[in-house]
Amino acid sequence: MIVNLRAARFRACMILLTGATCLVDPRPQAAAQSKPPDASAVLAEIRSKDTGQLAVSEEDGRFLRLMIASSGTKRALEIGGASGYSAIWMGLGLRKTGGRLVTIEYDPARARELVANVRRAGLADIVEVRTGDAFQQIPKITGTFDFVFLDAWKKDYKRFFDLVYPRLDANGLFIAHNVVNKKNEMADFLAAVQTHPSLWTTIVSPSGEGMSVSLRK
Numbered sequence: 001m002i003v004n005l006r007a008a009r010f011r012a013c014m015i016l017l018t019g020a021t022c023l024v025d026p027r028p029q030a031a032a033q034s035k036p037p038d039a040s041a042v043l044a045e046i047r048s049k050d051t052g053q054l055a056v057s058e059e060d061g062r063f064l065r066l067m068i069a070s071s072g073t074k075r076a077l078e079i080g081g082a083s084g085y086s087a088i089w090m091g092l093g094l095r096k097t098g099g100r101l102v103t104i105e106y107d108p109a110r111a112r113e114l115v116a117n118v119r120r121a122g123l124a125d126i127v128e129v130r131t132g133d134a135f136q137q138i139p140k141i142t143g144t145f146d147f148v149f150l151d152a153w154k155k156d157y158k159r160f161f162d163l164v165y166p167r168l169d170a171n172g173l174f175i176a177h178n179v180v181n182k183k184n185e186m187a188d189f190l191a192a193v194q195t196h197p198s199l200w201t202t203i204v205s206p207s208g209e210g211m212s213v214s215l216r217k
């Protein structure tokens with residue numbers, strides 16, 4: 001069989017060389033040459049280029065993936081996608097649950113990187129990128145959410161919580177980033193989630209940045 005294939009390829013090469021019409025491309029198939037998506041390489045590249053230190057830490061990314069996989073998340077929302085570091089971690093968890101993520105980023109250059117990075121990580125069927133101001137984009141998304149990750153500008157956290165909470169499912173999770181290292185910029189938000197009668201909230205800090213994790217009872 002190997003010999004026959006080689007002979008066929010040789011014949012096809014001769015057809016190409018002589019300019020005759022050829023229905024069989026003798027060159028190795030592109031699919032056979034292309035490598036499967038390598039999400040860890042894309043994650044490492046995003047981090048190496050992240051001079052503004054926008055991306056969550058690797059430990060926080062692992063935590064997000066674990067929370068999504070263990071809660072069986074189906075409809076996730078991210079506010080503040082940047083170049084896709086956290087979205088890719090969450091997308092890896094959603095690959096396991098069969099869920100989807102909508103991530104919103106209003107910086108156009110970052111949003112383009114986000115789209116490209118999600119695609120290179122092999123998660124384009126799971127992660128949808130919306131470009132624009134999340135305050136305007138969220139009302140355009142239909143349905144409810146069972147997982148929300150908030151990582152936009154910190155002064156806006158309370159307003160985002162007020163906007164999204166009515167659409168958070170019972171047993172849904174609302175997770176916000178930087179609640180330890182930037183807690184002074186979001187005192188109103190932290191007071192709201194820590195005193196809310198319909199939420200159980202705890203603060204975790206896998207790497208010092210801190211995340212509030214709130215479950216809607």
Ligand SMILES: C[S@@+](CC[C@H](N)C(=O)[O-])C[C@H]1O[C@@H](n2cnc3c(N)ncnc32)[C@H](O)[C@@H]1O
Binds near residue numbers: 134
């Ligand atoms: C800390 S970075 C997000 C990092 C990202 N979650 C990650 O780990 O890779 C915050 C991002 O939120 C975006 N952002 C801030 N306010 C926004 C808004 N109102 N709508 C959409 N994006 C917003 C910023 O442009 C910025 O890229």
